[in-house]
Structures are given as structure tokens and as C-alpha cells.
Amino acid sequence: MPKKGSAEERDLVHKLWDRNFAAMRAPASGGATKRPLPDVVAGNGQIYLAIEVKTTIKDKLYIDSPQIDALMEFCEIFGASPYLGVKFKYTKWLFLPPDKIERTKKNNYKVEKNYALEHGFEIDEITGLDKQVKF
Amino acid sequence: MPKKGSAEERDLVHKLWDRNFAAMRAPASGGATKRPLPDVVAGNGQIYLAIEVKTTIKDKLYIDSPQIDALMEFCEIFGASPYLGVKFKYTKWLFLPPDKIERTKKNNYKVEKNYALEHGFEIDEITGLDKQVKF
Numbered sequence: 283m284p285k286k287g288s289a290e291e292r293d294l295v296h297k298l299w300d301r302n303f304a305a306m307r308a309p310a311s312g313g314a315t316k317r318p319l320p321d322v323v324a325g326n327g328q329i330y331l332a333i334e335v336k337t338t339i340k341d342k343l344y345i346d347s348p349q350i351d352a353l354m355e356f357c358e359i360f361g362a363s364p365y366l367g368v369k370f371k372y373t374k375w376l377f378l379p380p381d382k383i384e385r386t387k388k389n390n391y392k393v394e395k396n397y398a399l400e401h402g403f404e405i406d407e408i409t410g411l412d413k414q415v416k417f
Numbered sequence: 418m419p420k421k422g423s424a425e426e427r428d429l430v431h432k433l434w435d436r437n438f439a440a441m442r443a444p445a446s447g448g449a450t451k452r453p454l455p456d457v458v459a460g461n462g463q464i465y466l467a468i469e470v471k472t473t474i475k476d477k478l479y480i481d482s483p484q485i486d487a488l489m490e491f492c493e494i495f496g497a498s499p500y501l502g503v504k505f506k507y508t509k510w511l512f513l514p515p516d517k518i519e520r521t522k523k524n525n526y527k528v529e530k531n532y533a534l535e536h537g538f539e540i541d542e543i544t545g546l547d548k549q550v551k552f
Binding site: 295299302303304305306307308309310317318319323324325326327328330356357358359360361362 | 430434437438439440441442443444445452453454458459460461462463465491492493494495496497
């Protein structure tokens with residue numbers, strides 16, 4: 283399992299504040315409430331983001347489908363755009379909406395580094411600073 | 418100083434989820450980031466709330482003005498309505514927008530139980546379930 287590094291979450295939160303978003307990490311004990319909480323929630327008055335964060339030193343990571351389901355459920359209720367925020371070694375932060383994440387045969391999710399580099403959004407794109415959109 | 422009870426925060430978060438809001442508490446270490454974080458952020462796709470929580474067994478509580486300033490700053494950036502959520506012994510949760518909170522001579526904020534009972538919004542009001550508005 284990739285580690286949910288809170289140092290990386292803090293780095294992402296700082297980058298969001300730097301882009302004039304107010305951003306907040308979920309509490310460490312968030313899981314205890316049985317609520318589908320994302321790792322980071324952010325907003326700038328126009329765009330609301332909920333981000334599940336995964337980082338790895340490998341070239342590939344896997345996410346169990348209930349985690350992505352929870353992210354989408356939170357976003358549906360809260361009113362936010364769901365993103366998986368991935369950070370591979372030597373890459374920038376890259377963001378994938380759930381429907382752009384590849385599935386495994388068991389219907390879980392997987393992200394390969396090269397796929398993320400090609401298909402992922404950069405932070406300036408999901409924060410609306412850069413309007414370029416990849417298809 | 419009134420205690421920032423996380424049990425009370427959890428209670429409030431549950432009540433928000435019960436009203437079809439997705440709600441998240443701030444991380445306990447939130448202060449370490451030097452960012453102006455509220456205790457609770459919630460949204461339902463139309464209404465976004467940021468709430469500073471104070472509970473007390475006394476009949477009056479005080480809030481230093483930097484805490485309310487931080488709440489307002491967060492809301493301004495995030496795009497949310499700021500509320501002080503107060504819970505006195507034997508009262509329901511009551512919510513006051515910053516401009517309805519009384520000030521002390523030193524320009525801090527104070528809330529007396531009877532004032533909150535008269536002027537505070539109830540949770541069904543701030544979540545839009547009850548359109549009644551007090552002036």
C-alpha cells in the first residue's frame with residue numbers, strides 16, 4: 283500500500299493556499315467517524331475541490347475502489363470536484379478525476395506513473411489558473 | 418477559556434451529515450500550519466459553511482478577535498458563510514454570524530447565553546431546512 287504521507291498532504295495544502303485557495307486536511311482520526319472524508323478539501327469561492335492523496339516511490343500505485351467511491355460520495359454531497367492527487371518520485375503533483383483512472387481486473391483503481399504524466403492535470407489546471415484541458 | 422471539545426465538534430458534524438451536508442472537522446494539528454482554519458467545514462452543493470465551535474458550561478463565553486478574524490478570512494477565500502457555533506449547557510446548538518456577535522470593550526467577542534437564545538440561528542436555519550430568519 284502506498285503511504286498516506288501527511289508531509290505530502292501538507293505540501294499540497296500549502297500549494298493550494300499559494301494559489302489563493304483555502305485548503306484543509308482531514309483530521310487524522312477521520313476514519314473513526316465512518317464518514318467518507320477526502321484527504322484535502324479546498325475552495326476559492328468558485329471552484330471546490332476534494333482530493334484523495336496518494337504518494338509512492340514506485341512507478342505504480344493501486345487504490346481500493348471503496349476509497350474512490352467514498353471520495354465521489356463526499357463530493358456529490360458537499361458540492362466539489364473529486365480528484366485523486368498523486369505524487370510519484372521526481373514528478374509534480376498530478377490529478378486525475380475518478381473517471382480517468384484506470385481499473386484493475388478486480389475493479390479497483392491503478393495509476394501508472396507514465397499514465398499520470400500523460401493524462402493527469404497539473405495543480406494550475408485544477409485550480410483554474412491554467413485553462414488547458416487534456417483529453 | 419471555553420474548551421474546544423472535540424466531542425461537541427463531532428456531535429455538530431453528525432448533525433450536519435444528518436441534514437445532508439458533507440462535513441469535516443479541522444485536523445487537531447491545524448494550528449501548526451499557521452493557516453486560518455475553522456473547526457468545521459460543511460457543504461451541500463449550494464450552501465457552504467465554516468464554523469468556529471465554542472462550548473461552555475457557563476452562561477457567557479469570550480472569543481479573542483483574531484479567531485473570528487481568521488474564520489472570516491478563511492470564509493472569504495474558501496467561499497463559505499462564517500458562523501460561530503455555540504453550545505451552552507441545556508441549549509441547542511446556536512449559530513451567530515460574526516457581525517451579530519457582541520463585542521467587548523477591548524474589541525474581542527462575547528456571547529451571553531440569553532443573547533444567543535434570542536439572536537442565534539438554529540442548525541435547521543443555517544442549513545436551509547428552515548427558512549425562518551431572525552433579525
